[in-house]
Amino acid sequence: MQLVELDLSRNDIPEIPESISFCRALQVADFSGNPLTRLPESFPELQNLTCLSVNDISLQALPENIGNLYNLASLELRENLLTYLPESLAQLQRLEELDLGNNELYHLPETIGALFNLKDLWLDGNQLAEIPQEVGNLKNLLCLDVSENKLECLPEEISGLTSLTDLLVSQNLLQVLPDGIGKLRRLSILKVDQNKLIQLTDSIGDCESLTELVLTENQLQSLPKSIGKLKKLSNLNADRNKLTSLPKEVGGCCSLNVFSIRDNRLSRIPSEISQATELHVLDVAGNRLTYLPLSLTTLKLKALWLSDNQSQPLLTFQTDTDPETGEKILTCVLLPQMPSEPVCQDNLPRCGALESLVNEMSDETWNERAVNRVSAIRFLEDEKDEEDNEMRTLLRRATPHPGELKNMKKTVENLRNDMNAAKGLDSNKNEVNNAIDRVTTSV
CATH class of the missing domain: 3.80.10.10 (Ribonuclease Inhibitor)
Known part of the structure; x- marks a missing residue:
C-alpha cells in the first residue's frame, strides 16, 4: 500500500486485478506492451497517480470515469485501438502530456480545449478528418502532432496556440x-x-x-x-x-x-x-x-x-x-x-556481321532487345543541322553477358560445321573458315 512506482511493461500479463485500487500511494504506473484489452473499473481510484503509460496493449476503451485521476500529469495511450475519448477526460486539469498516437480515433471531442495545462498533444496516426476549434484554447501547448490523419483543413483558431513551438501536420490532405x-x-x-x-x-x-x-x-x-x-x-x-x-x-x-x-x-x-x-x-x-x-x-x-x-x-x-x-x-x-529522352531504335546503325549472325540464332541463346540496347552520349552546343548533330552523337552498344558470349561462340562453331558439311568443297573451305574465325574473334 506504500508502493509509489509500478513498472510491469513488456510482459504477458492479460489482466490487471481490481485490487490494484488498494495501492493508494501509487504515483507512476507503466503497463505498456502487455496483452491487455481493458483497465480495471477501480483504476480511477488511484487518485495520487501522476504518470500512466498504457502503450501498445490493444486497449479499446478508457474507463468512463478516467477524469477522477485529477492529479494525472502524463497519460500515454499510443498504439491502441481507441475509437473515442470519454467526456470525463476534460476533468484532467493538471494533464501536461497526452499521447493518443496510432489509435483509431475519428473524432476529437470539443472538451479537449478544457485541458488548459496541456503542453504536448500527440494525435498522429489516427483517422481524424478535422480538429475542433476549441483546440485554440490550449494556450500552454508547446507541441501539436496531427500527422498521418485525414485532415483537409486546420481551424483558424489555431492562432490561439501562442506558446506552440512544434506543429507537425505531415501526411494529411x-x-x-x-x-x-x-x-x-x-x-x-x-x-x-x-x-x-x-x-x-x-x-x-x-x-x-x-x-x-x-x-x-x-x-x-x-x-x-x-x-x-x-x-x-x-x-x-x-x-x-x-x-x-x-x-x-x-x-x-x-x-x-x-x-x-x-x-x-x-x-x-x-x-x-x-x-x-x-x-x-x-x-x-x-x-x-x-x-x-x-x-x-x-x-x-x-x-x-x-x-x-x-x-x-x-x-x-x-x-x-x-x-x-x-x-x-x-x-x-x-x-x-x-x-532524358528515349532514343528511337529505327535510327540506330546496325552492327552488320554480328547482327546477321544473331538473327539466325534462337531467342533462348540471345535476347534481341539486349543487342539493340544502346547508350547515346550527346553534346549540347549551338543549334546546327540534324546531320551535324548526328555526327556528334556517340553510340555505345550493349556489352553481351559472358554467358551469352559463350552461347554465341558455340552457335558460331556449329554454324561452321554445318557450312563445311554443306559446301563440301575443299577449295572454298579455307575462305569460309577464315571469315567465321574473324566473326568469332570479334565476338
Whole structure:
C-alpha cells in the first residue's frame, strides 16, 4: 500500500486485478506492451497517480470515469485501438502530456480545449478528418502532432496556440494553411510535407521564430515573398513540388543553412540567393536549370547537388555568358539540366556481321532487345543541322553477358560445321573458315 512506482511493461500479463485500487500511494504506473484489452473499473481510484503509460496493449476503451485521476500529469495511450475519448477526460486539469498516437480515433471531442495545462498533444496516426476549434484554447501547448490523419483543413483558431513551438501536420490532405498561423510567433518547427498544398499563406513570414520548414511532396507552384522575413530559418525543404520559380526575397533568410528544392520545375535560381550567407547545402537536382547565378561563388557552400548520380558534393564550375541576357553565369558538365529522352531504335546503325549472325540464332541463346540496347552520349552546343548533330552523337552498344558470349561462340562453331558439311568443297573451305574465325574473334 506504500508502493509509489509500478513498472510491469513488456510482459504477458492479460489482466490487471481490481485490487490494484488498494495501492493508494501509487504515483507512476507503466503497463505498456502487455496483452491487455481493458483497465480495471477501480483504476480511477488511484487518485495520487501522476504518470500512466498504457502503450501498445490493444486497449479499446478508457474507463468512463478516467477524469477522477485529477492529479494525472502524463497519460500515454499510443498504439491502441481507441475509437473515442470519454467526456470525463476534460476533468484532467493538471494533464501536461497526452499521447493518443496510432489509435483509431475519428473524432476529437470539443472538451479537449478544457485541458488548459496541456503542453504536448500527440494525435498522429489516427483517422481524424478535422480538429475542433476549441483546440485554440490550449494556450500552454508547446507541441501539436496531427500527422498521418485525414485532415483537409486546420481551424483558424489555431492562432490561439501562442506558446506552440512544434506543429507537425505531415501526411494529411491539406490544400492551404490558415492565415492565423502567422500569429504563432514562437513556432520553431513546421512540417507540412506530403499534403496537397497548392499555396503557402503570406502570413508564414510572421512566424519570426521559425527555424525548420518542411514542404516536401505538395503541389506548390511558388513560394510567397514573405518567406524572406524568416530571419531564423535554417532548414527549408520544398522537394518534389511544382515550383517554377523562387522569389528573390528568399535571400533574406540570413540564417538559412540547408536549402533543398529537388525535383521541381525551376529554370533559374535568383542571384539574390547569395545574400543567405550562412547557406552551406544547396540541392537543386531534378529541375530544369540552364545555368547557375555567378553570385553563388560568394557563398561558402559545402555541397551543391545538381544530379542524383553526382559523386562529389561540389563540382568545378566555369564562368560563361548567357547569350540571351548577356549576364555572367556559372555552368558545368551537368548544366543545362535536361530530361532524358528515349532514343528511337529505327535510327540506330546496325552492327552488320554480328547482327546477321544473331538473327539466325534462337531467342533462348540471345535476347534481341539486349543487342539493340544502346547508350547515346550527346553534346549540347549551338543549334546546327540534324546531320551535324548526328555526327556528334556517340553510340555505345550493349556489352553481351559472358554467358551469352559463350552461347554465341558455340552457335558460331556449329554454324561452321554445318557450312563445311554443306559446301563440301575443299577449295572454298579455307575462305569460309577464315571469315567465321574473324566473326568469332570479334565476338
